[in-house]
Amino acid sequence: MTLRLALISPLLLGSALAAEDILIADFEGASYAPWQASGTAFNAGPARGSSLGPLEISNAVGGGVACSENFNAGGGTGNDGPQGKLLSPAFTIERKYIAYRIGGGDYERHACMNLLVDGKIVKSATGRNSDALYAASWDVSAWSGKQAQIDIVDEASGGWGHILVDHLVQTDAPPVLPVVTTPVYQEAARPLYHFTARQWTMDRLNPGMRQEGWLNDLNGMIYYKGEYHMFAQRWNKCWIHAVSKDLVHWEELQPAFWEEALDTGVQSGSCVIDVNNSSGLGQAGGEPPMVAFWSRNDNKSHCISYSLDRGRTWQHYANNPVFVFPERDPKVFWHAASNKWVMVMYGSDKYHIFTSTNLLTWNNENNPIPNAFECPDFFELAVEGSPGTKKWVLVYADGRYSIGNFNGTKFTEEQPRQLGDIGGVAFYATQSFDNVDTGDGRRIQVAWMRESNFAGQPFSQQVTFPCELKLKSTPAGLRMFRQPVREITKLAGEVKSWPCETYTANRSITVSESGEAFRIEAEVEIPQGSTVLINVRGMELRLQKNSLRVGDSFGSIPDDVKKVEILVDRASVEAFVNEGQISCTKVLRPNAPGITLKVQGGEATVHSLKRTALKGMW
DSSP: OOOOOOOOOTTTTSOSOOOOOEEEEOOOSSSOTTSEEEESTTTTOOEEGGGTTTTTOBSOSTTEEEESSOTTOTTSSOOOOOOEEEEOOOEEOOSSEEEEEEEEOOBTTTEEEEEEETTEEEEEEOOOSEEEEEEEEEEOGGGTTOEEEEEEEEOOOSTTOOEEEEEEEEESSOSSOOSOOSOTTOOTTSOSSSOOOOOSSOOOSSOOTTSTTBOOSEEEEEEETTEEEEEEESTTSBEEEEEESSSSSOEEESOSOBOSSTTTOOOOOEEEEOTTOTTSOSOTTSOOOEEEEEEOTTSSEEEEEEESSTTSSOEEOTTOOSEEOSSEEEEEEEETTTTEEEEEEEETTEEEEEEESSSSSOEEOOOOEESOOSOOEEEEEEETTEEEEEEEEEEOTTSOEEEEEEOSSOEEEOSOOBOSOSOGGGSEEEEEOBOGGGTTOOEEEEEEETTOOOTTSSOBOEEOOOEEEEEEEETTEEEEEEEEOGGGGGGEEEEEEEOOEEEOTTOEEEEESSOSOEEEEEEEEOOTTOEEEEEETTEEEEEETTEEEETTEEEEOSSOOOEEEEEEETTEEEEEETTTTEEEEEEOOOOSOSEEEEEESSOEEEEEEEEEEEOOOO
16 A cells, blocks of 8 residues: 655645655455454454445445454345454554544444553544445544554444444544544533533534433432532433532543443433441442442333442442332432431332332332422422421422422422423423532532534533522412522622613613623512513513513512522523522523613613623633
């Protein structure tokens, strides 16, 4: 094979010629030697010559391709059953890029090609469920001079359970550059202070479910020794994991744990700190086990994974599943009054209650809660102003909640269910941090902001800003209020305030001409028949005497609307009336610049108005 000399941009080096390309492998021979194969997927050697047509392989360079579907394929179109790996000899990274062609299945971690440095996966690529190979490249400059290996992996069987690789070359001028070029957290569209997931090894835009950069349901929220641990689904592929000491600055760690095998799943669940080692999973003198509960994709097998080092490394329990029961989403917590662990789990449009003394064996209390769906959260809150009065709050996946009593085996609802947020689809799978009694005791809630799609970006979906939950008495009865945590002040930048003023109908002021991230706080007095209209980059929030409307979302209260707080980020608006008596979460797709306030239908008084620019969390 002839390796071309590539021109380097004079803007980069002022040189006419690049260093010569270095061939890693082109798979033109009859065997993979000196690569090492394991398993059976690569036993037939490279797919070559006349076999490419029946296997429907196209866009190869030359006549050979590393192929995991040609074992016992005969004259057919491939065999996706066998599994195995193909590992290259070690080589030194000597160029800025590794260029390649790849095809086959699109299964991250299971049908893929990995770059290993120091034994760890630092880059990965997959096919696109096509046998037409596409050209791509990795930027490997961060590992220049390091020893590396290429590991071609087929741990998938069934449809598209194979991988194709060709023409691996070290180069300074790849035919196709990586598609992700902006450093992580510096992307122009990434929310500034709402958590979004990152890519660790992939080079992909618009990630979908089960792909790096995607997140959905919140899981396992737990506080321990000064750290808030936030877990989230990568749609049953793994549990994403991030930690924070202040609820506003988050560090995403590598995923906590993965599904046991392709498509077995690690669905939603919860975490506890087994302080007394009731499970026996801990070690003498060590950290107590951090135990995560989750369900497999069969929607009946319920499993645990655990960490003995404050969530930094995890292992699956050797005797999973711990029990079998139809459906999923176990919420586990310690119930001190009964001296037992309690699990609330979704199944057949009900929440079922189980109890345990050791986290490993569970007893069904046969007191199901009807008309319930997915992702329960369950906790006790004191009534504000009456610390001796406590009630249990059961939160459903859509953010609705019930208030009542819980005796350790049965929950008794005491009033009609209420909306926790009026935003609708953008407020789902809410969870709150447990074990907070070892901290400052606040109950902090976050939710998956569904339909937060970011076109052309290496991430998808976002998390609502953390909110403190309080139980307050109102003219309509007990209600749960949700308000942004006080730590938001850590992000504060420039502040602008307006004095008290009564605005006549159609009077308008500009709160901000431009900008992407703000906290807006106002105290208002709105007579019957008047409306205070706040336009946030094209999204209208309409405040009236007793109500808030944002688009098609509407909420009303018996009290007068007196205060409003609005959080604005690049792709979201969250509004809170009367310290969270009404909250509304919306995905923002800006269609206008700036923020304005005006009054319609009559006069209204704005007693105070403050706009605070917010800095990024990253």
